[in-house]
Amino acid sequence: MHKRRFGFYVLILASHGEFRPFTNIAASELTHIAWLKDAFAQLGLALPEDRGKEHMVPAPTPKSAYEAGVKAEVDNIAMYDSFLASALLRRPENASLRALFTRLRDASKSHLAAFQNGLAKY
Numbered sequence: 683m684h685k686r687r688f689g690f691y692v693l694i695l696a697s698h699g700e701f702r703p704f705t706n707i708a709a710s711e712l713t714h715i716a717w718l719k720d721a722f723a724q725l726g727l728a729l730p731e732d733r734g735k736e737h738m739v740p741a742p743t744p745k746s747a748y749e750a751g752v753k754a755e756v757d758n759i760a761m762y763d764s765f766l767a768s769a770l771l772r773r774p775e776n777a778s779l780r781a782l783f784t785r786l787r788d789a790s791k792s793h794l795a796a797f798q799n800g801l802a803k804y
Contacts, residue, residue: 687711687754690738694747697740703796704747710793714786721782745804751797755790762787 691708695701722729741747762783765771771780 687758688715690750690754693738694741698744698747701744703793703800704751707751707793707796710789714789717782717786721779725779745801748797748801748804752794752801755794755797758790759787759794762790 688708688711691704691711694704695708719729741750765783766780766787770776771783
């Protein structure tokens with residue numbers, strides 16, 4: 683998920699030039715990818731195949747980029763909330779994974795606010 687979003691933000695920056703919050707959030711996504719890689723390694727799990735390019739659609743305007751950013755973050759927040767509500771993540775032995783998903787969800791909330799602020803300019 684994060685690799686796909688990172689790729690989408692890079693595509694937006696290549697299409698429309700560097701502008702905030704996309705530059706900041708693209709850098710943030712690299713951090714999130716690193717966190718997930720570490721978590722998978724600690725759990726001895728293989729990383730899922732990155733098929734993000736199959737789903738990437740360019741945003742023709744900065745406004746549509748903000749709209750896509752809002753949708754992506756709303757979807758991410760819902761995804762992380764569903765993970766966090768699962769019985770699996772409520773187990774004490776999964777506390778570190780629960781903490782990671784909480785951090786990622788909270789980052790998505792911050793990203794959502796940034797995209798909403800950008801969209802409000804249109």
